[in-house]
Amino acid sequence: MSATMITSNPASTPATTNTPASDTYRQAPPGFTPEQREFFEREGYLILPQRLTDEEIARYLEVIDRQITAEPKFKPDAFFSRENIVERDPVFAELIDHPRHVGYVYDFYGELLKLHVSQFFVRPRGGQHNLWHPDGARAVPYQVFSPDMPCQIKVAYWLTDLPEPGMGNIVIRPRSQRQQYFAHYDTHDSVEDELIVCVPRGTVMLMNGSVWHRVEPNESDVVRKNIFLAYCPSWVVAADRLQNDPEWLKTLTREQRIIMRSYSYAYDHTKPPASDFPLFLDRDTGLDRDPGMYPDHVALHRRKRMLAHEKAAQKENQ
Numbered sequence: 001m002s003a004t005m006i007t008s009n010p011a012s013t014p015a016t017t018n019t020p021a022s023d024t025y026r027q028a029p030p031g032f033t034p035e036q037r038e039f040f041e042r043e044g045y046l047i048l049p050q051r052l053t054d055e056e057i058a059r060y061l062e063v064i065d066r067q068i069t070a071e072p073k074f075k076p077d078a079f080f081s082r083e084n085i086v087e088r089d090p091v092f093a094e095l096i097d098h099p100r101h102v103g104y105v106y107d108f109y110g111e112l113l114k115l116h117v118s119q120f121f122v123r124p125r126g127g128q129h130n131l132w133h134p135d136g137a138r139a140v141p142y143q144v145f146s147p148d149m150p151c152q153i154k155v156a157y158w159l160t161d162l163p164e165p166g167m168g169n170i171v172i173r174p175r176s177q178r179q180q181y182f183a184h185y186d187t188h189d190s191v192e193d194e195l196i197v198c199v200p201r202g203t204v205m206l207m208n209g210s211v212w213h214r215v216e217p218n219e220s221d222v223v224r225k226n227i228f229l230a231y232c233p234s235w236v237v238a239a240d241r242l243q244n245d246p247e248w249l250k251t252l253t254r255e256q257r258i259i260m261r262s263y264s265y266a267y268d269h270t271k272p273p274a275s276d277f278p279l280f281l282d283r284d285t286g287l288d289r290d291p292g293m294y295p296d297h298v299a300l301h302r303r304k305r306m307l308a309h310e311k312a313a314q315k316e317n318q
């Protein structure tokens with residue numbers, strides 16, 4: 001067997017001077033169970049209840065509230081959003097690779113995982129709210145190229161209770177991720193097969209970016225506050241930055257820095273440098289590679305590693 005358990009940075013892949021010294025790579029945090037994966041594949045979304053404690057919610061809200069209070073452009077009766085939030089506060093930087101959700105997106109994007117966008121949204125009564133749309137490219141949607149694998153997955157942290165419609169809730173059309181045309185595109189129409197997401201605070205939701213969605217008007221006195229983190233493969237252009245501040249990148253852990261994919265040489269997005277591998281060790285085997293797939297001379301950063309669904313299919317065929 002050619003696989004080796006890597007527990008320290010081998011000489012061929014030195015830790016860069018930008019990262020804190022790390023003797024051990026991390027094993028990928030937990031991701032989808034087979035049942036959750038089946039639901040997500042079919043429905044295009046997944047709700048993970050009770051993922052945030054009241055203390056964690058309060059911690060995120062405190063940063064949002066601090067930032068909007070300091071923002072001269074913030075108006076209490078208008079929609080407000082801020083992007084690239086991970087770079088704006090260390091509490092948000094923790095979210096880049098937070099173990100409560102990063103394993104799910106790692107299942108889809110594996111060793112090329114990238115943070116596509118990080119945002120917080122504040123939706124008061126009467127604020128602007130989105131028309132029906134899928135996320136990502138419009139003229140040729142991602143889904144045309146990649147019918148089965150989403151090129152973008154949104155992770156929503158709901159920080160305020162959304163017990164009923166009319167509270168600025170996101171509204172999705174389950175199972176619509178393979179649909180390229182929709183008569184109600186760019187309207188606020190309510191449609192028969194929609195799901196108005198009514199969830200308590202502390203819920204985390206995953207959504208395939210190709211799912212059609214809109215936003216309910218907020219007719220309540222609750223100001224909807226939430227965080228969105230979207231992930232994609234490294235070669236998709238990020239939505240909220242081209243590169244990050246190199247000084248800020250130095251404050252991150254190795255995995256966080258990699259997931260930002262702040263490369264100055266554009267082709268690195270497709271072929272990241274050797275030092276960025278492994279991002280994570282295999283969740284089950286603890287290995288940095290899939291055993292038996294390549295002769296020994298092939299370097300780690302040039303090896304394909306299987307995604308969760310490929311490993312599951314391989315297991316089934318055994």
Ligand SMILES: O=C(O)CCC(=O)C(=O)O
Nearest residue numbers: 121130135169170213215
């Ligand atoms: O705020 C929401 O619930 C969804 C917003 C949205 O669809 C977007 O930003 O693309």
Ligand SMILES: [Fe+2]
Nearest residue numbers: 133134135213
């Ligand atoms: Fe959207």
